[in-house]
Amino acid sequence: MxxxxxxxxxxxxxxxxxxxxxxxxxxxxxxxxxxxxxxxxxxxxxxxxxxxxxxxxxxxxxxxxxxxxxxxxxxxxxxxxxxxxxxxxxxxxxxxxxxxxxxxxxxxxxxxxxxxxxxxxxxxxxxxxxxxxxxxxxxxxxxxxxxxxxxxxxxxxxxRVSESEVAAYYKKHRDQFKRPQQVRARQLVVAERETGERLLGRLRQGEDFADLARRYSLSPDGEQGGDLGWFARGQMPPEFDAVVFKLAVGRISDLVKSPYGYHLFLVEERRPAKKLKLEEAAPEIRKELQREAEQRAYQAWLVNLRKRAEIEVxxxxxxxxxxx
The missing domain is CATH 1.10.4030.10 (Porin chaperone SurA, peptide-binding domain)
Structure with a gap:
């Protein structure tokens, strides 16, 4: 945002x-x-x-x-x-x-x-x-x-999270790993239309999008050259989706107005919708299972500490x- x-x-x-x-x-x-x-x-x-x-x-x-x-x-x-x-x-x-x-x-x-x-x-x-x-x-x-x-x-x-635990989770939650279409895009945000039109002209003349975003964008991601990372439909404001999911890779959008200013977008990559295989989903599953296991271990540890501690309130x- x-x-x-x-x-x-x-x-x-x-x-x-x-x-x-x-x-x-x-x-x-x-x-x-x-x-x-x-x-x-x-x-x-x-x-x-x-x-x-x-x-x-x-x-x-x-x-x-x-x-x-x-x-x-x-x-x-x-x-x-x-x-x-x-x-x-x-x-x-x-x-x-x-x-x-x-x-x-x-x-x-x-x-x-x-x-x-x-x-x-x-x-x-x-x-x-x-x-x-x-x-x-x-x-x-x-x-x-x-x-x-x-x-x-x-x-x-x-x-520890075992490979069998990861595989069992994947088998039980297969529907969670249907990845929608995604794009990786950059944006450049300015407050005034005139500024946006001027920067759009410079981009069309071949200046680097990331460099101009670092220099002129008002959005925090400007520090990373306007990189928005990978995202699917619905994760960004509707004004974004309406443009970036139609924009060809490597093309720069026209100026787009939103409640936050005037935006220029550059789509760098696309990922088609697909169902992740076990090996593709494994890092995400392992991270989630590790988090859940650590939370359980922490609560059990606290229970044990309370049992043997001297607590006066x-x-x-x-x-x-x-x-x-």
């Missing part, structure tokens, strides 16, 4: 904010470390403590910003979130027991990857809005990486503060 420059800026910032909030929700620790006795302990898991203040700060970040919740809805969400916190603390306690660590270089590499889509100014602004320092963020990132490591080591290490304290 594409949009004008202003819409794309909002879209990108929204996704960054979404990623930021998800990671913050996953990594519970408070905005600042608390001094002794400043807040009562709500939860203990194998010696790890979570204070009420830390829990409340983290919980508030998970709530929709503009939606008004009833007291009962808020209470239900709080109980659900408490379960997530327990699971997180169980994982960290197990990481402690197994001496799972992340190195400073691993943390720095992950920090670079998670902030690569931000300008320094954007990232600093987001930190300020969340009342976080870079050290806070780095500590939470390291904690999340420890959780990922211990899950991979203790829960996923024995998960001050429900009276939680009930007293439900209206806060």
């Amino acid at each position: 594409v949009a004008c420059r202003a819409e794309m800026k909002v879209f990108r910032v929204f996704n960054r904010l979404l990623f930021f909030s998800i990671l913050l929700a996953m990594l519970l620790s408070g905005c600042r470390e608390e001094g002794p006795g400043r807040s009562p302990v709500l939860l203990r898991v194998d010696g790890r403590e979570v204070t009420l203040a830390r829990f409340n700060r983290s919980f508030e970040r998970t709530l929709p910003g503009e939606e008004q919740l009833s007291p009962e809805q808020r209470r239900t969400l709080r109980r659900s979130y408490l379960g997530q916190v327990v699971d997180r603390e169980l994982a960290l306690a197990e990481a402690d027991r197994l001496n799972v660590v992340v190195t400073p270089s691993e943390v720095e590499q992950a920090l670079e990857e998670t902030t690569s889509d931000y300008t320094p100014q954007e990232f600093e602004r987001l930190l300020r809005e969340q009342d976080l320092s870079r050290d806070d963020w780095r500590r939470r990132l390291a904690e999340g990486m420890r959780i990922e490591k211990v899950i991979a080591l203790a829960a996923y290490s024995g998960v 001050n429900l009276d304290l939680l009930n007293e503060t439900d209206g806060d």
Whole structure:
């Protein structure tokens, strides 16, 4: 999906904010470390403590910003979130027991990857809005990486998908592997018709489509030369389908208007409709079966951790503060 420059800026910032909030929700620790006795302990898991203040700060970040919740809805969400916190603390306690660590270089590499889509100014602004320092963020990132490591080591290490399982899935779900006709296309999007007509003239004179898309397209895929990848009918807006599925390979479309601007398309390849053979469908099947097996293994691992862990929850304290 594409949009004008202003819409794309909002879209990108929204996704960054979404990623930021998800990671913050996953990594519970408070905005600042608390001094002794400043807040009562709500939860203990194998010696790890979570204070009420830390829990409340983290919980508030998970709530929709503009939606008004009833007291009962808020209470239900709080109980659900408490379960997530327990699971997180169980994982960290197990990481402690197994001496799972992340190195400073691993943390720095992950920090670079998670902030690569931000300008320094954007990232600093987001930190300020969340009342976080870079050290806070780095500590939470390291904690999340420890959780990922211990899950991979203790829960996923024995998960394997056999060839017979792949074959059995294919046999049972043959209809899922009827692939429709697909095209691989590029697009170039501009805000004004005049600009589009001018660029269309340059393309017809032999200039490279990908190069012009990188330089002028308002769509995020412009960074990849306008490459939309492979898609079938119905996966893109109807204005796209009406053009690209009729366009000959190697031909450039006329200017196409949509709610997002003015588009030019280039179809690079076509795939006819076909039924995938087992060997063609196997990578997709194996990936799905691996995901399902890992999810089952993770849940079984958590159940086992809960059985042997010492978990204390001050429900009276939680009930007293439900209206806060």
